[in-house]
Amino acid sequence: MQLNRIRVGEALALIGAAVVVVSLFLDWVEVPEAVFTRSVGADAFAGGVGVAGFDIAGWALIALLLLVAALALTLVVLTVAVEPVGLTMASAVATAFFGILVSVLTLLRLALFQPDAGLGDENVTLQLxxxxxxxxxxxxxxxxxxxxxxxxxxxxxxAAPDLEPRPAPPADAVA
Structure with a gap:
């Protein structure tokens, strides 16, 4: 295990994975003022109430966010464990691909299909x-x-290995 192998890419992936996991425990939406509704199963929904990511993001987005975090952690572990370069690069490719895909899906979820807890977009605000x-x-x-x-x-x-050069073939050798 060599921690000195972690470079900028792996450090960003590790920080990103931690941020993704922490974000799911934080409030994603907040009802800024008292909104009365029966659609969420309660008689009243008091203002200032926040709803965490695990409760409102939807199971598909949560699964994809956790997948990207797991891929990023795998990338860091494979790099630190000095695994073959092929495994590390495959992990980097998967992290980049799914990271880009889930970035677009998350942006769409937050911008166009805003989680609203059944209260309507005008009654909720996105949080940190x-x-x-x-x-x-x-x-x-x-x-x-x-x-x-x-x-x-x-x-x-x-570095390239230091190999002995092979001798030249004899001049009378047939190709």
């Missing part, structure tokens, strides 16, 4: 948790992208 989820998944995607770009050519373990 919603924006942090978008930031975290973008950081994961950027981390995967930067890791793919970084070929670690300056690292000592990436």
């Amino acid at each position: 948790g919603a924006y942090l989820s978008l930031l975290g998944v973008v950081l994961c995607a950027a981390g995967g992208w930067i890791t793919m770009k970084d070929e670690r050519q300056s690292a000592p373990y990436s």
Whole structure:
């Protein structure tokens, strides 16, 4: 395990994964004033009440956000564990691909299909948790992208092996 192998890409992915997980526990929406409704199963919904990401984001988006966080963590673990470069690059590709995809889906969910707890868009406001989820998944995607770009050519373990040159074939050898 070599922690000195973590570079900018892996650090961004790790920070993004942590931000995504934390964002799901924070409030995504808040009802700023008293809104009375029976659609949420209560007689009244008091103003200033927030709803966390796990309660309002929808199971598909939650699963995708957690998938991106898990892929980002896998990228960091494979890098630190000095696994073969192929595994690390495959993890970076998956992190970047799903990170970009889920970034777009999260942006659509927050901008167009805003979670409203059944109260209507005009009665709720997006809170810090919603924006942090978008930031975290973008950081994961950027981390995967930067890791793919970084070929670690300056690292000592990436240096070409020092091989003995093979002797030239004899002049009378037939091709």
